[in-house]
Amino acid sequence: MxxxxxxxxxxxxxxxxxxxxxxxxADENAQLAARIYAERFPNCERHPSSKAIRxxxxxxxxxxxxxxxxxxxGPPVRHNVAKKKSFxxxxxxxxx
Numbered sequence: 001m002x003x004x005x006x007x008x009x010x011x012x013x014x015x016x017x018x019x020x021x022x023x024x025x026a027d028e029n030a031q032l033a034a035r036i037y038a039e040r041f042p043n044c045e046r047h048p049s050s051k052a053i054r055x056x057x058x059x060x061x062x063x064x065x066x067x068x069x070x071x072x073x074g075p076p077v078r079h080n081v082a083k084k085k086s087f088x089x090x091x092x093x094x095x096x
Contacts (some may be wrong), residue, residue, distance in 0.1 A: 011048065011056075018067050019053050020094065030054040 005077065011019070019037060026032035031048040038047040048056070 010068060013066055014054060015048075017094065019056055022059070023057055030051055030057070068077060 018040070019033065022033040022036040022040065023030065026036055030053045033053050034048060034050040037053075038044075041047070090091070
């Protein structure tokens with residue numbers, strides 16, 4: 001059975017929230033956030049790279065969504081969302 005790599009390699013919601021927390025702890029430095037994540041979760045199967053964290057943060061800022069839309073697989077769908085407003089709302093929800 002064929003399993004789509006994009007789906008297989010996705011992180012779950014908790015892992016994404018941990019990435020946001022680490023990104024904020026690192027003063028919005030993706031490389032430092034990746035190191036913090038690896039230190040916080042040493043027994044994890046995989047750790048996100050700084051590139052993965054940057055891409056994820058960009059997606060949250062652009063779309064306001066934590067997860068990828070897997071219904072329409074292909075290039076990510078971009079919505080016209082105010083970057084600062086959506087990211088700021090997410091940070092308020094998470095208590096930052």
